[in-house]
Amino acid sequence: MENQTSSQQTLFVLDGWNRKILAFSADGSSNSVVLENCGGTPDGIALDADKRHIYWTNMGNHYDQNDGYIERVDFDGSNRKIIIPPGTTFTPKQIKLDLENGLMYWCDREGMRVMRAKLDGSNITTLVQTGHTVSDQLDQTNHCVGIALDTKNGYLYWTQKGPSKGGKGRIFRAGLQIPKDEDPAYREDLELLWENLPEPIDLDLNVQTGELYWTDRGAEPKGNSLNRASVNAGTCTEPEILCSGLKEAIGLALDIKNNRVFYGDLGGNLYCRKMYEDMCCYFFSGEGKYTGIALLAEGL
Structure with missing residues (x-):
């Protein structure tokens, strides 16, 4: 973590096992709890730096029911608010x-x-629908999980992970x-970009280079990897494959400015890797299950 800007950056991380939001300095020197008692199954996280808001998804308590939701809280853990209420989305990722x-x-x-x-929870819209029936829901090739945006060129990317360790994962692209x-x-306009992947999960896009990164928690040798x-x-x-041997890989966040x-x-592991150097290292190891990751480029 030799980059001089690391101490000024913050990683916000969801601990799905302990149901917490954590904040780490990006040089690994310190961490703290932002919010406890998130409830349900917290999964994905994103930041509005200007308004100092954290948005996160929660898959709810019953995955086959429409009880998932999306919440928002300030960087200091105050002003917690439900933005997308239960009854609107099953298992937001x-x-x-x-x-x-x-x-x-x-x-x-x-x-x-x-x-x-919208960021206030209004105008909820379905952009892509891969199934409708209970039978469709049981077919995990229909399950949408990871997402990335290319607002400049008007695209969205998403993963459909397929069954666990099934080798039927796919990544798609369509217009916004x-x-x-x-x-x-x-x-x-829907495009299938890759198929027969082990089990692709979360995505992020380097908008400067046009490179898509994703985690995969499928079977090795190609699964449990960063790609x-x-x-x-x-x-x-x-x-x-940039790194393998992970333990059920999920969340990721790009630090484009510093090529990380x-x-x-x-x-229970967090890692950091240089984009164009063959070097992976542990950033933090603990007792949680770290799902969503979001990077705040400037300090708190």
Whole structure:
């Protein structure tokens, strides 16, 4: 962690096992609890730095029921508020914010949807629908999990993880807007970028280089890994495994300015890797199950 800016950066991390939001200095020198008693199953996290807000998803208590929700809290743990109430989304997973346009995007796993709403929770919209019935819901190839945004070029990316260790994972791309006269379940602009992946989970996009990063918690040797591929200029390269041997990999966050990737797993580990150097290292190891990760570029 030799970068001089690390001590000025903060990683916000969801501990899904202990149901907490944690804050780590990005040089690993300190950590603290932002919020306890998150309840349910917290999963994805995103930040509004200007307003000092943390948004996070919660899959609820019953994955087959429409009881998931999205909450918001200030950086200091105050002013907690439900933004997307239960009854709207089944199991919200990774979340991304488009702050310029005042929007949030998330994947709904058992809901088999990619969704969007305004940051105040209004105008909830389904952008992609991969299934409708109980039978569809039981088919895990329909489960949408990770999401990334390319607002400059008008794209969203998402993973459909497939069954656990099943080797049927896929990554898709579509426009941020549903084409005129089309339906979320039948979009002609939907593109399948990669298939037969071990079990892709969370995504992040380096908008400067057009490289997509993702975690995969599928079977080794290709699973339980950090991966990268180019989606630049409309072409997709073969995925590259950057790091393997993880313990149920999930969350990740890019530090584009400093060419680093932070990522975590359910084994209680947080890692940091230089984007273009073959070096992975433990950032922190504890007793939690670290799901969502978000990076605050400047200090608290």
